[in-house]
Amino acid sequence: xxFHVPLLLTLFGAAVLVPFMPGIKELRRPRDNASLPIDxxxxxxxxxxxxxLRRLLMEQALQAPGAAAARLPNGERVATRxxxxxxxxxxxxxIVGVSRDLDAAAGASIQEAWVWGDATLGARVRIRGLxxxxxxxxxxxxxVGRWIDCEHDVDVGTxxxxxxxxxxxxxxxxxxxxxxxxxWGQPVRTLGTPSTESDAEAQVTVGExxxxxxxxxxxxxxxxxxxxxxxxGPVRIGSGAIVRGPVKAEGDLVIGDGARxxxxxxxxxxVRIGSGAxxxxxVFAERDVSVGSGASIGRHGAFKTIxxxxxxxxxxxxxxxxxxxxxxxxxxQEG
Amino acid sequence: MDLILKLWVCxxxxxxxxxxxxxxxxxxxxLVGFQRPFYxxxxxxxxxxxxxxxxxxxxxxxxEQILDALLHSAYPKxxxxxxxxxxxxxxxxxxxxxxxxxxxxxIKPLFRNGGLxxxxxxxxxxxAVTTHEIxxxxxxxxxxxxxxxxALVTAFAxxxxxxxMGRVVPHNGRxxxxxxxxxxxxxxxxxxxxxxxxxxxxxxxxxxTAGGFRRSVALSMGGFAVRASAEDTDLTVRLYxxxxxxxxxxxxxxxxxxxxxxxxxxxQLRRWSRGHxxxxxxxxxxxxxxxxxxxxxxxxxLLILVVYLVPPLLLSAxxxxxxxxxxxxxxxxxxxxxxxxxxxxxxxGNFAPFLQIGIAGVLDGAESRLLLLPFFFFGFLFNQxxxxxxxxxxxxxxVWQRDPEWVKTPRFIR
Numbered sequence: 143x144x145f146h147v148p149l150l151l152t153l154f155g156a157a158v159l160v161p162f163m164p165g166i167k168e169l170r171r172p173r174d175n176a177s178l179p180i181d182x183x184x185x186x187x188x189x190x191x192x193x194x195l196r197r198l199l200m201e202q203a204l205q206a207p208g209a210a211a212a213r214l215p216n217g218e219r220v221a222t223r224x225x226x227x228x229x230x231x232x233x234x235x236x237i238v239g240v241s242r243d244l245d246a247a248a249g250a251s252i253q254e255a256w257v258w259g260d261a262t263l264g265a266r267v268r269i270r271g272l273x274x275x276x277x278x279x280x281x282x283x284x285x286v287g288r289w290i291d292c293e294h295d296v297d298v299g300t301x302x303x304x305x306x307x308x309x310x311x312x313x314x315x316x317x318x319x320x321x322x323x324x325x326w327g328q329p330v331r332t333l334g335t336p337s338t339e340s341d342a343e344a345q346v347t348v349g350e351x352x353x354x355x356x357x358x359x360x361x362x363x364x365x366x367x368x369x370x371x372x373x374x375g376p377v378r379i380g381s382g383a384i385v386r387g388p389v390k391a392e393g394d395l396v397i398g399d400g401a402r403x404x405x406x407x408x409x410x411x412x413v414r415i416g417s418g419a420x421x422x423x424x425v426f427a428e429r430d431v432s433v434g435s436g437a438s439i440g441r442h443g444a445f446k447t448i449x450x451x452x453x454x455x456x457x458x459x460x461x462x463x464x465x466x467x468x469x470x471x472x473x474x475q476e477g
Numbered sequence: 478m479d480l481i482l483k484l485w486v487c488x489x490x491x492x493x494x495x496x497x498x499x500x501x502x503x504x505x506x507x508l509v510g511f512q513r514p515f516y517x518x519x520x521x522x523x524x525x526x527x528x529x530x531x532x533x534x535x536x537x538x539x540x541e542q543i544l545d546a547l548l549h550s551a552y553p554k555x556x557x558x559x560x561x562x563x564x565x566x567x568x569x570x571x572x573x574x575x576x577x578x579x580x581x582x583x584i585k586p587l588f589r590n591g592g593l594x595x596x597x598x599x600x601x602x603x604x605a606v607t608t609h610e611i612x613x614x615x616x617x618x619x620x621x622x623x624x625x626x627x628a629l630v631t632a633f634a635x636x637x638x639x640x641x642m643g644r645v646v647p648h649n650g651r652x653x654x655x656x657x658x659x660x661x662x663x664x665x666x667x668x669x670x671x672x673x674x675x676x677x678x679x680x681x682x683x684x685x686t687a688g689g690f691r692r693s694v695a696l697s698m699g700g701f702a703v704r705a706s707a708e709d710t711d712l713t714v715r716l717y718x719x720x721x722x723x724x725x726x727x728x729x730x731x732x733x734x735x736x737x738x739x740x741x742x743x744x745q746l747r748r749w750s751r752g753h754x755x756x757x758x759x760x761x762x763x764x765x766x767x768x769x770x771x772x773x774x775x776x777x778x779l780l781i782l783v784v785y786l787v788p789p790l791l792l793s794a795x796x797x798x799x800x801x802x803x804x805x806x807x808x809x810x811x812x813x814x815x816x817x818x819x820x821x822x823x824x825x826g827n828f829a830p831f832l833q834i835g836i837a838g839v840l841d842g843a844e845s846r847l848l849l850l851p852f853f854f855f856g857f858l859f860n861q862x863x864x865x866x867x868x869x870x871x872x873x874x875x876v877w878q879r880d881p882e883w884v885k886t887p888r889f890i891r
Contacts, residue, residue: 164848174845175651177660180730182622185551186520352636354720372637388636406634410678424519424634444522451514465520 188326188465189309192273192291199239199256228252230264244274248281261292265299278310282317296327318458320474325466328445332474334435334458352387361385363398370405379403381416388423397421399434413450415439417457427451431468433460440464479806482797489794492787499780504832506677507669507840513676515726516631524556527630528607528692529615531561532599536617537569538888539734543617544577544584552626554583560607562587564599593880596685597701597708604692604700613689618734618888620648621687625729629689632724639721640712642671642681642688643729649889652737657849658856659735659742665833668727668840675725679777680770683716683723685709687731694721704880706870707752710782714760717778720769737889743863745886750867751874753785758875788864 168174187193202220213219219236226240230247238252243259246252251268255261260276263269263284270287272278278292279299286305290296295312298304304322308314314327318334353359355373363380370387371377377391381398388405389395395409399416406423407413413427417434424447425431425439431450433439440446440463447465448454454472456462466472531543540561547559561574563586574586587603600614611633615621625643632641644667650660675681683690685708695701698715705711716723736742764770764778831850838847873879 161851165850165852168845168848169654169657172651174843175657177648177650177732178646178730178841178843180622180646180732182546182549182620184622185624186517186628188520370636388634390636406636408635408637424521426516426519426634428513446521447519449514449516449518451511464522465518467518469514 188307188324189291191271191289191307192309195237195254195256195271195273199237226255226257243276316456316474318474318476322466322472322474323468325462325472326464327462329440329442329461329463330466331462332456332458332460358393363401376411394429395427412452422446425449430454433457433462435459438462479801479804482801485797486794486801489790492783492790496780496784496787500832503673504669504836507673507833508836511676512672513678515628515675515724515728516634517628517726517728519631519634521631521634524553524627525611525630525633526556526558526609527552527611527613527626527689528558528560528603528609529613529626530600530603530607531559531615531617532564532596532603533561533566533570533574533617534564534594534599534885535566535568535570536888537566537573539618540570540573541577542620543615544573546620546622547615547626548577548581548584549623550621550626551623552630557583557626558607558609559584560587560603562589562599562603564589564596565594593703595703595882597703597705600708601700601703604696607692610692611689612692612695614686615731616686616733619645619687620732622731625687625731628729629687629726632726633691635722635724637722638724639694639716639719640683640688640690641724641726642683643726643731644668644671645684645687645733646730647735648732649734649737652889654849654852655739655742656735656737657846658852661834661838661846661849661853663735664837664841664843668837669833671725672727674777675727678774680713680717680774680781681723681725682781683709683713685712687729687733690716694719704874705752705755706748706874706884707756710753710756711760714756714764714778714782717770717774718760718763718767734889736886738887739859741887741889743859744884746860746863747867747870748884750785750864751870752867753782754868754871755874757782757786758871785864785867788861789868792861792865 199220202214220239221236222239225242226238226244228234228246228250231249233251235253238255240255240257244255244257244261246263246267248264249266254271256273258275261272261274262279263281265281266283267281268285272290274292277294278290278296280302282299283301284299285303286308288305289307292310296310296314298316298320300317301319304320307324308322309326312328314325314330316332352370352372358375358377359371359373360378361367361380361383364382365380367383367385370389371385372390374392376393377389378396379385379398379401382400383398384402386404388408389403390408392410394411395407395413397403397415397419400418401416402420404422407421407425409427412429413425413431415421415433415437418436419434420437421439422441427450429451430453431448432455435457436459438461439448442463445464447467448462449467450469452470454466454468456474458475529547533540544561550557561584563571563574571588578584578586587606589599589602592598611630613626613629629641629643632638645663647656647660647663650656671681698719701708702711713723736745761782764775767775770778834850835847838844
């Protein structure tokens with residue numbers, strides 16, 4: 143037998159083995175064999191950033207009681223102050239624990255702080271993260287790098303950038319021109335005069351749990367629709383109409399002025415909620431949500447969510463009991 | 478004769494090509510463009526009451542683990558009812574369930590010692606005793622996180638959603654070469670395939686665990702088919718045939734255990750194939766006529782059902798090739814024959830096509846383990862045999878109306 147045959151066979155075997163070599167190496171010395179990490183304790187909480195900071199600083203305080211300054215494992219500096227007054231255009235670096243009040247003048251810059259008392263930020267203050275146990279006031283044009291959280295009420299001035307998350311256990315009042323990604327408050331309110339609700343009267347009741355429509359659907363103004371709606375197309379709820387159930391639209395959804403939805407609103411397109419309209423349930427849109435002046439979502443004592451995969455625009459005088467999530471950013475309309 | 482054989486090979490090549498195109502399109506769509514969001518961001522103070530059913534047959538190795546995980550749930554206890562169903566167990570499962578029930582009022586066990594054994598029958602019995610509209614199901618080897626119940630339940634805010642499915646992640650992936658390959662297989666199946674089908678409003682599947690459904694809908698369809706070997710696929714198809722939709726929650730992840738031995742994997746695959754093919758034979762024609770499904774949804778549903786028919790098809794095409802070769806009439810151009818094998822190997826033969834697994838690995842940040850992809854080659858013939866056995870089982874079931882014996886996947890937890 144010619145030596146070509148064993149040579150060719152050897153070469154063939156080697157060529158077949160080549161794709162397996164990296165895998166054999168990975169099997170012998172695994173670099174990537176851990177299970178995908180799942181945090182079994184994780185629970186969705188709008189205030190998670192503030193909770194994490196408070197926990198971190200509490201642990202730090204327990205480890206070094208009474209220390210005026212320390213460093214976190216990641217190298218960040220932690221300092222504690224009784225009161226913190228930041229002068230105009232002054233910069234405070236590191237994380238600060240303030241046992242009483244924080245007062246930052248216009249143009250000041252603060253990295254992160256946990257304030258046990260009240261916090262007042264002047265115009266154009268820049269802050270990365272702030273947990274406040276008292277009341278929190280943001281002057282006009284403040285910029286939040288990541289998040290702010292407050293155990294009481296928050297007043298946000300005009301034109302503020304609220305970063306990734308702004309949360310309040312109490313009322314979160316946001317003035318016009320402010321931008322955000324997530325807002326949580328009981329309730330969240332935009333400043334402005336709510337419009338008057340439509341006084342159109344209810345006329346007809348249709349008694350089924352859910353009406354299914356193969357295409358779009360339009361509910362005339364002033365009607366009472368005694369069931370939910372699932373429509374494989376756009377849906378228009380007329381002014382002053384009442385829908386006694388959830389509304390699902392495969393297309394865009396328009397809720398007329400003064401209309402009321404007594405259930406969840408689910409939409410594959412965009413949702414436009416008219417002035418003075420009311421939605422008792424959640425609002426979920428795969429595109430944009432706009433909420434007209436004086437409209438309200440949810441109810442006192444409970445919380446609901448507005449979720450938009452793209453943007454949320456809030457008009458003046460809007461009240462949302464709970465959470466607003468705008469994956470691509472939200473804005474409070476000017477005046 | 479030769480013409481028939483040639484025609485058959487061409488048909489099989491065509492089917493392979495359809496799957497190859499499908500996998501490519503789905504993979505690319507996962508990589509670019511808008512991904513449809515799930516409902517887990519809906520925080521709502523008005524939560525519905527939920528029943529969680531845990532079917533158990535000889536699960537004393539994992540029973541405590543799943544019950545502890547459910548007790549750790551952040552869902553309000555007064556709205557949560559946990560129903561472990563001890564299904565003809567012969568080990569210590571019943572004792573464990575009794576102990577937990579004695580300590581926790583919202584654990585309401587069900588003991589089945591008579592009647593047909595198996596998950597579908599167990600689920601039907603549990604459905605009969607629960608009163609809550611939303612029902613979740615977790616197999617005993619699953620460990621749902623604290624937020625899993627709430628996150629899954631949010632899907633039912635959508636009045637069109639009849640069932641919901643979370644993402645399954647193996648926790649024992651590192652155990653053997655087989656588990657490492659199955660872990661990759663799951664990555665591709667959930668992170669890419671299920672998510673894209675959800676994004677494109679095709680037909681994401683209810684996997685029978687780490688998910689849930691509306692009780693009234695399941696009951697209105699006669700509950701779970703006790704003759705079905707894949708009750709989840711059966712429910713999936715019947716939901717779509719009734720106009721309901723299934724939501725997929727890619728961010729609601731839950732650990733599971735994958736088989737660690739080839740024998741266990743063979744039996745699992747054989748059961749899945751049997752179940753899928755049973756559904757294909759029984760409900761396939763109805764799917765094609767469904768007035769609720771768009772043409773693309775119909776095509777997707779059909780491809781999902783046909784998936785366990787293709788390995789036998791491929792085997793038959795290879796046999797046809799062999800026959801033609803022996804008869805001295807090799808069917809087509811050698812290059813096309815080669816293409817058949819390449820397409821089969823790369824795109825279909827291993828069930829979780831390489832492209833999908835690769836993209837899923839990148840999205841999950843688990844890239845080094847993708848070096849194991851060539852080892853799927855060894856599973857090729859194995860999969861062919863297991864799936865073909867399942868098809869034979871399904872044919873016998875349907876033709877002779879045989880009651881299938883429920884084959885439980887063994888546990889390996891240490």
